[in-house]
Amino acid sequence: MLKIENLHVTVAGKPILNGVTLTIPTGEIHAIMGPNGAGKSTLAYVLGGRPGYEVTEGSVSFDGQDLFALEPHERAAAGMFLGFQYPVEIPGVSYLQFLREALNSQRRAKGEKELTGGEFIRLSKDKAALLGMDAEMLKRPVNVGFSGGEKKRAEMVQLGIMDPRIAILDETDSGLDIDALKAVGHGINAIMRAPDKSVLLITHYQRLLDYVTPDKVHVLSRGKIVRSGGPELAHELEREGYAEAAA
Amino acid sequence: MTALPTRKLEAYRYADVDALASVWTSLAPPQRVEIAAQQKLQQIWLPSGDEIDVRRVELVLEAGAFARIFALNAASRYGRLELDVTLHEGADFALHGANIGGGDSTLEIVTTARHIAPGAISHQTIRSVLGDKATGSFLGKIEVAREGQQTDAEQSVKAILLDRGATANAKPELEIFADDVKCAHGATIGELDRNQLFYAAARGLDPVAARALLLEGFITGLWDEIEGDDQGIAELAREALRRVAA
Numbered sequence: 098m099l100k101i102e103n104l105h106v107t108v109a110g111k112p113i114l115n116g117v118t119l120t121i122p123t124g125e126i127h128a129i130m131g132p133n134g135a136g137k138s139t140l141a142y143v144l145g146g147r148p149g150y151e152v153t154e155g156s157v158s159f160d161g162q163d164l165f166a167l168e169p170h171e172r173a174a175a176g177m178f179l180g181f182q183y184p185v186e187i188p189g190v191s192y193l194q195f196l197r198e199a200l201n202s203q204r205r206a207k208g209e210k211e212l213t214g215g216e217f218i219r220l221s222k223d224k225a226a227l228l229g230m231d232a233e234m235l236k237r238p239v240n241v242g243f244s245g246g247e248k249k250r251a252e253m254v255q256l257g258i259m260d261p262r263i264a265i266l267d268e269t270d271s272g273l274d275i276d277a278l279k280a281v282g283h284g285i286n287a288i289m290r291a292p293d294k295s296v297l298l299i300t301h302y303q304r305l306l307d308y309v310t311p312d313k314v315h316v317l318s319r320g321k322i323v324r325s326g327g328p329e330l331a332h333e334l335e336r337e338g339y340a341e342a343a344a
Numbered sequence: 345m346t347a348l349p350t351r352k353l354e355a356y357r358y359a360d361v362d363a364l365a366s367v368w369t370s371l372a373p374p375q376r377v378e379i380a381a382q383q384k385l386q387q388i389w390l391p392s393g394d395e396i397d398v399r400r401v402e403l404v405l406e407a408g409a410f411a412r413i414f415a416l417n418a419a420s421r422y423g424r425l426e427l428d429v430t431l432h433e434g435a436d437f438a439l440h441g442a443n444i445g446g447g448d449s450t451l452e453i454v455t456t457a458r459h460i461a462p463g464a465i466s467h468q469t470i471r472s473v474l475g476d477k478a479t480g481s482f483l484g485k486i487e488v489a490r491e492g493q494q495t496d497a498e499q500s501v502k503a504i505l506l507d508r509g510a511t512a513n514a515k516p517e518l519e520i521f522a523d524d525v526k527c528a529h530g531a532t533i534g535e536l537d538r539n540q541l542f543y544a545a546a547r548g549l550d551p552v553a554a555r556a557l558l559l560e561g562f563i564t565g566l567w568d569e570i571e572g573d574d575q576g577i578a579e580l581a582r583e584a585l586r587r588v589a590a
Contacts, residue, residue: 146546168550170549171547181543189560189564190558195547196547197555199549203548206548238561259547
């Protein structure tokens with residue numbers, strides 16, 4: 098369970114989140130929607146632990162653990178996955194090497210046995226197949242030369258490999274064509290729709306929610322949750338716009 | 345034995361002359377290697393393991409000769425690789441070198457490529473990774489004689505500084521007396537990318553492992569052209585990167 102209480106965050110001294118309170122019970126998928134500049138990406142980044150985001154008030158606990166007491170890599174080892182809106186390119190480092198070292202780093206932190214090269218390759222092939230991605234692409238440097246859609250699919254392959262307990266997905270649907278959107282939606286359902294997992298899905302548009310049905314939808318506006326509801330809220334937003342729905 | 349050089353000499357301007365002084369009288373004269381016409385040579389230069397490690401080589405490539413040097417400069421106090429290359433007609437030379445160090449080590453690669461005849465190639469790729477108070481330098485002189493038409497010379501020099509106290513120097517020096525040549529040189533000095541570091545952390549890599557992996561990415565390709573046994577240079581470089589990343 099992820100429990101966000103009265104979270105205030107500033108970036109370079111400017112307040113961005115102004116008291117976000119939100120609980121995501123284990124087993125549920127929640128969507129956060131909101132206009133540009135509402136603070137959606139800030140919420141994702143502060144949960145992931147990106148430097149430069151200052152928490153001035155409030156708390157976040159993940160399965161009872163104080164999230165802000167953990168470094169970003171420790172949050173990953175604790176079972177959190179942050180899906181990036183703009184996945185980062187790392188020239189010179191292959192995806193296979195990157196993910197194997199990352200996964201083994203997490204396993205070491207948890208006191209689990211590291212995967213051998215062979216075991217890891219089998220795992221990555223399985224997960225690539227699940228997302229309809231050619232496993233050969235994982236031999237290429239991380240995200241270098243990948244199209245927008247390929248980068249997002251690769252994020253989902255990473256999600257599958259890391260197999261987290263909670264995924265914070267920041268606009269994973271932006272820049273996707275319909276086929277890629279379906280693949281990503283299918284990936285989220287296949288990997289994360291489980292009683293012991295939860296998802297915070299951050300999105301601008303309702304269209305990803307055609308493929309991933311959320312348990313709850315929240316509207317973030319000016320750094321606060323201004324409305325919450327069931328899946329039907331997303332349709333209402335799509336119809337009437339944020340200005341109306343947030344009023 | 346010649347007199348101990350001072351930092352007033354261009355080729356020693358970044359040298360650790362105190363360290364050099366302590367080995368100067370016992371230093372072997374530059375090793376001279378001649379590659380006969382159309383012959384091939386590959387050398388892999390590994391660190392000696394001594395805290396002061398100076399290697400001086402004069403390489404002569406006769407017409408059509410081919411040479412590849414792969415060098416890891418990673419002495420704990422002072423590492424100096426000095427290479428003087430003379431290229432005859434159509435000779436093909438490449439150097440792939442890395443300076444990797446932390447502490448207060450001084451690491452330098454100092455080269456002179458003399459294109460004395462037409463159509464020779466010299467390509468040099470140098471990557472430096474420097475932490476703490478280390479200094480890493482590349483001084484690369486290219487001399488193209490009047491006879492050296494159609495010379496193809498290239499220097500690619502990149503450095504990453506891991507800490508505020510670290511220093512990188514990149515100094516290309518071109519002396520060209522022919523009018524139909526290609527002499528390219530490029531140099532960059534930077535630091536590890538914060539977005540890449542956060543991305544790696546978000547996937548579970550601890551800071552040391554993340555830095556080491558990104559640094560491996562930075563020097564990637566340096567050893568790719570080695571033919572046959574790499575004599576452990578890739579693994580030694582990886583270990584050196586892990587040390588400076590820690």
